[in-house]
Amino acid sequence: MDLVAQVPDSVPVLIAGGGPVGLATAVELAHHGVRSLVVEPRESVSWLRPRAKTTSARSMELLRRWGLAETVRARAPLAVSWSDEAVFVTSLLGREITRIGGCFGLDLVGSDLAAEPGQQVPQPLVEEVLREAAADALRTGWEVAGLREDPDGVSVRIVSAGGEEREVRAQYVVGCDGPRSVTRAAIGARYEGRQDARPNFNIVFRAPGLAERMPHGPAVHYWVLNPAQPGLVGRLDLKETWWCIAQGVRAEDADPVRLVRNLAGADIEVEILATDPWTARMLLADRYSSERVFLAGDAAHQNPPYGGHGFNTGIGDAVNIGWKLAAVLHGWAPATLLASYETERRPIAADTIEAAAANMATLAPELADPALMGDEAAFERVRPAVAEAVLRTKDSEFHSLDLVLGYTYAGSPIVAPDAGERLPHRWPAPGESLYDRLGPDFSLLGDLSLPGAGVLVEQARELGVPLRTVDLPGEPLTLVRPDQHVAWRGDDPSGALRQALGHDR
Numbered sequence: 001m002d003l004v005a006q007v008p009d010s011v012p013v014l015i016a017g018g019g020p021v022g023l024a025t026a027v028e029l030a031h032h033g034v035r036s037l038v039v040e041p042r043e044s045v046s047w048l049r050p051r052a053k054t055t056s057a058r059s060m061e062l063l064r065r066w067g068l069a070e071t072v073r074a075r076a077p078l079a080v081s082w083s084d085e086a087v088f089v090t091s092l093l094g095r096e097i098t099r100i101g102g103c104f105g106l107d108l109v110g111s112d113l114a115a116e117p118g119q120q121v122p123q124p125l126v127e128e129v130l131r132e133a134a135a136d137a138l139r140t141g142w143e144v145a146g147l148r149e150d151p152d153g154v155s156v157r158i159v160s161a162g163g164e165e166r167e168v169r170a171q172y173v174v175g176c177d178g179p180r181s182v183t184r185a186a187i188g189a190r191y192e193g194r195q196d197a198r199p200n201f202n203i204v205f206r207a208p209g210l211a212e213r214m215p216h217g218p219a220v221h222y223w224v225l226n227p228a229q230p231g232l233v234g235r236l237d238l239k240e241t242w243w244c245i246a247q248g249v250r251a252e253d254a255d256p257v258r259l260v261r262n263l264a265g266a267d268i269e270v271e272i273l274a275t276d277p278w279t280a281r282m283l284l285a286d287r288y289s290s291e292r293v294f295l296a297g298d299a300a301h302q303n304p305p306y307g308g309h310g311f312n313t314g315i316g317d318a319v320n321i322g323w324k325l326a327a328v329l330h331g332w333a334p335a336t337l338l339a340s341y342e343t344e345r346r347p348i349a350a351d352t353i354e355a356a357a358a359n360m361a362t363l364a365p366e367l368a369d370p371a372l373m374g375d376e377a378a379f380e381r382v383r384p385a386v387a388e389a390v391l392r393t394k395d396s397e398f399h400s401l402d403l404v405l406g407y408t409y410a411g412s413p414i415v416a417p418d419a420g421e422r423l424p425h426r427w428p429a430p431g432e433s434l435y436d437r438l439g440p441d442f443s444l445l446g447d448l449s450l451p452g453a454g455v456l457v458e459q460a461r462e463l464g465v466p467l468r469t470v471d472l473p474g475e476p477l478t479l480v481r482p483d484q485h486v487a488w489r490g491d492d493p494s495g496a497l498r499q500a501l502g503h504d505r
């Protein structure tokens with residue numbers, strides 16, 4: 001295959017990195033009719049490094065907006081109805097201490113709170129769906145080697161696995177190239193923060209017959225509170241494949257088969273498929289952009305996995321920068337709009353890092369108690385106190401809808417003083433989300449006979465902004481951004497759309 005011929009000389013937006021965030025950025029741009037090029041070295045997704053397991057209710061809403069939520073759900077090995085519980089046990093085959101239900105918004109099926117519940121699904125599967133959706137933009141086997149920015153655009157040097165070099169000219173670049181981001185270095189931004197002292201060891205394994213022997217029933221997480229081998233285990237599918245995190249285990253000391261058997265509490269049959277040592281990091285880039293280069297996802301922030309936020313925060317970044325770049329490239333917003341990307345997204349990453357770090361303060365090793373492993377009487381004596389500690393310290397990890405659905409851009413210079421939150425959700429008709437009625441760009445909701453409606457429609461016409469109107473008789477007027485956040489609500493919309501587009505800044 002002629003690899004050189006696959007790469008265009010110029011493109012409106014070049015995306016460095018085709019992990020979930022880079023792919024989501026390409027899908028968002030395509031949603032607004034903007035062409036992009038995703039430069040990604042990996043030819044295929046990494047099935048043996050499943051990483052994120054939770055796609056949040058908010059990410060599922062965004063996938064629904066792209067028409068992909070159903071595909072992800074249909075392919076997910078664990079149906080959303082399978083379980084929304086985390087179970088705390090002495091071992092996989094041992095005693096149950098307590099359980100927490102309604103985890104990760106998996107119980108929001110049909111709820112007014114959200115257009116979609118969360119979904120347990122391995123990250124590579126989501127990446128596969130996004131790869132298919134972004135197929136026109138994706139070029140694998142290439143990586144970004146460097147970039148040079150000037151007032152009119154960015155020249156990006158890319159190199160193929162075979163050593164061929166090309167230069168691609170882009171109007172904008174989005175750096176979604178992960179923790180060791182070349183893009184971040186190129187714009188002189190730096191991670192700030194800290195890393196946890198404790199080593200962790202991930203294992204993907206096959207354990208035929210384990211599920212059938214377990215007394216605890218379906219659960220998305222099994223937390224093993226055995227002081228001799230604390231950890232966290234879950235199923236990757238309903239066949240024989242599992243993942244686990246052994247906490248406090250150094251790679252050089254790890255005996256993966258022994259670890260799995262200790263977590264199981266018996267010498268079960270086990271085949272190790274992959275191992276992955278890692279350290280939790282709490283890192284935030286000191287800035288998110290230059291004039292024409294923007295950082296998104298892990299290139300901009302990293303947080304511990306507890307609470308399942310990392311990849312989901314990145315999907316939020318992708319949508320925020322994607323619609324803004326599209327608005328500027330289509331000519332209906334000034335380039336000043338783009339400065340609001342960092343203003344809006346960086347504080348959310350900072351909050352997420354703090355929440356995930358707080359979740360990490362109490363893990364299985366802290367909750368484990370030697371008495372749990374004693375005889376029945378000893379176990380029963382200590383169980384209430386351990387269960388109480390679990391519920392007190394872990395509730396916010398499993399129930400964080402304030403962060404997942406409740407994050408707001410209030411205070412952003414491009415939203416009106418009383419606006420910025422995600423449009424409150426509801427079901428106007430069975431199976432039809434209010435969000436399904438929104439346009440891909442801006443939307444005006446409310447009683448369209450109110451005088452302000454005509455004013456906003458006229459503003460949109462003058463500025464050339466695509467505006468979908470949704471008549472909701474008797475309801476106040478609400479201007480909704482392409483990302484489903486409220487830009488303005490009220491009676492007097494003069495200046496509302498100009499503000500939402502970053503004019504006059």
Ligand SMILES: Cc1cc2nc3c(=O)[nH]c(=O)nc-3n(C[C@H](O)[C@H](O)[C@H](O)COP(=O)(O)OP(=O)(O)OC[C@H]3O[C@@H](n4cnc5c(N)ncnc54)[C@H](O)[C@@H]3O)c2cc1C
Pocket residue numbers: 016017018019020021022039040041042051052053054123142143144145176177178179180181182202276278296297298299305307308309310311312313314
């Ligand atoms: C062990 C582990 C468990 C995790 N668990 C969770 C979880 O439960 N929930 C959660 O939400 N998150 C979790 N995460 C985090 C989640 O995996 C990341 O937040 C997510 O992958 C970030 O996506 P991204 O696209 O920003 O970066 P990445 O997934 O790192 O993708 C970056 C991409 O850029 C490519 N790339 C690198 N260099 C270049 C270059 N020079 N040019 C072009 N491309 C380049 C890479 O090949 C890669 O495909 C976990 C992570 C780990 C390591």
